[in-house]
Amino acid sequence: MDIISYIKRFFWYLPGILTGAVLGFAYWYFWGCEGGCTISSSPWNSMLYGATMGALIRNLWKADRSGS
16 A cells, blocks of 8 residues: 555544544643543643544544445
């Protein structure tokens, strides 16, 4: 698999990842805790979790391109 086809294949996830990362940062900024919260104690953790959730949710709406 060459790099162009790899980028085209996974480009669909980029909007979900970016939106999830921004929302994860916003969650940390407005509602995050300071102590033992695993996800919301650090902006990087919140952004990573948000990006992962954004990619997974974006995958729900991905069109089936298999042709069958």
